[in-house]
Amino acid sequence: MPRAKRSKQYRKLMEQFSMGWGFREPYQVLVDADFISEANRCKMDLIRRLEDTLHGQVKPMITQCSMRHLYAQKSEPGVEAAIELAKSQFERRRCGHHPNEYPTPLSTSECLHSVVDPKDNGVNRHRYVCAINDDAVRANLRQVAGTPLLFIRRSVMIMEPMATVSAKARSKDEKSKFRAEIKRSGDKRKREEEEEDGGGGSERKDTSEQSIGGAVGGEKTERKKKKTYGRKEPNPLSVKKKKKKPEQAADDQHPKTSPVRRAVVSEKTEGGEAPKRKRRRKHKGSRVSAGDEAASTVNGPTATATDAANED
Structure with missing residues (x-):
């Protein structure tokens, strides 16, 4: 894996540990x-x-x-420099395994597990990052939740x-957390609805009592919509x-007569009886002369019918 990609992955991993633990x-x-x-x-x-x-x-x-393990390996080459580095730049973590009580130091697995998870709860309580080269010790610490693990392979x-x-x-x-947030938002929405309705604690109590009394008396209580x-x-x-009604279409065709029709309909609906129809005045040109009347009598009813049609 390239160095830049690996560095980005480690940064995201530490962000997850910081947010979670x-x-x-x-x-x-x-x-x-x-490791040293x-x-x-x-x-x-x-x-x-x-x-x-x-x-x-x-x-x-x-x-x-771990310091006692280093002193035990003092005869090996390069260990003295590691001891000096640990003594000068590393803080001593007291694990409680004193030489008087433990003549031989505990194994790395037992010692680190007692420090990382002292109560065996399976949680890294003190938020330690463990830098360990032994595979067995790292496998043991993987069972403790929230424990970042480091090791060295080929100088990396x-x-x-x-x-x-x-x-x-x-x-x-x-x-x-997500469920708790949903529950909190639901309670908030319910509280806002109650505030919009204008009901406080005492009013809610009164309404509840009224609803109970109404239910006992047989009255129907209206539920909140x-x-x-x-x-x-x-x-x-x-x-x-929508298609227009025939009356509305006729009014649109004859706009002059439409107000009269509306007035007639309104009066009929209000009074309950239709008003009398107004008589129209006949013009002089529409009067029938005496000669025409004689001709109509001679020709018969067909002529009068035709003449009436022509007059209309």
């Missing part, structure tokens, strides 16, 4: 004897590499048992991805236009 700078880094010996053999600037890997300031620490410091136990604990915590959200009516542009 509250890791803060300076990061407390627990180092064992094998390997870093010294590779001629590595250990503190600087730790800061580059974790993307923040570090506080390196070493337990008393590598950070392990989040363990399965840690990932499950983090997802569970996120789901619980639920607010509906969303579209209530169809889009007017997508609805087919």
Whole structure:
């Protein structure tokens, strides 16, 4: 994996640990004897590499048992320099395994597990970053949720991805926060609706008592209507236009007579009886002369019918 890509991945991983378990700078880094010996053999600037890997300031620490392991390996080449580095730049973490009570130092796995998880709750309570080269010790610490793990391979410091136990604990915590937020927002919405209705605590109590009394007396209590959200009516542009009624069409064709019709309809609806129809005055040109009347009598009823049609 390229260096830039690996660095970006480590930064995201530490952000996840900081959000899930509250890791803060300076990061407390627990180092064992094998890790210091390997870093010294590779001629590595250990503190600087730790800061580059974790993307923040570090506080390196070493337990008393790990120091005793280093003193036990003093005869090996390069261990004296590692001892001097641990004594000068590393803070001593008191694990409680004194030489008087424990003549031989405890193994790295037992000692680090007692420091990281003292109550066996499966949680990294004090937020330690463990830098360990032993595979068995790292496998043991993977069972402790929220424990970042570092090791050295071929002069490269590598950070392990989040363990399965840690990932499950983090997802569970996120789901619980999400549910709590949903519940809180639901209560807030309910409270806002009650405030909009204008009901306080005493008024709610009175209404509840009234509803109980109404139920006992047999009266029907009106329930509060639920607010509906969303579209209530169809889009007017997508609805087919209604056809006009025949009376409305006639009024549109004869606009002069339409007000009269409306007045007649309104009077009929209000009074209950239709008003008398107004007589129209006949014009002089429409009068029938005496000669025409004689002709109409001679020709018969057909002529009069035709003449009447022509007059109309």
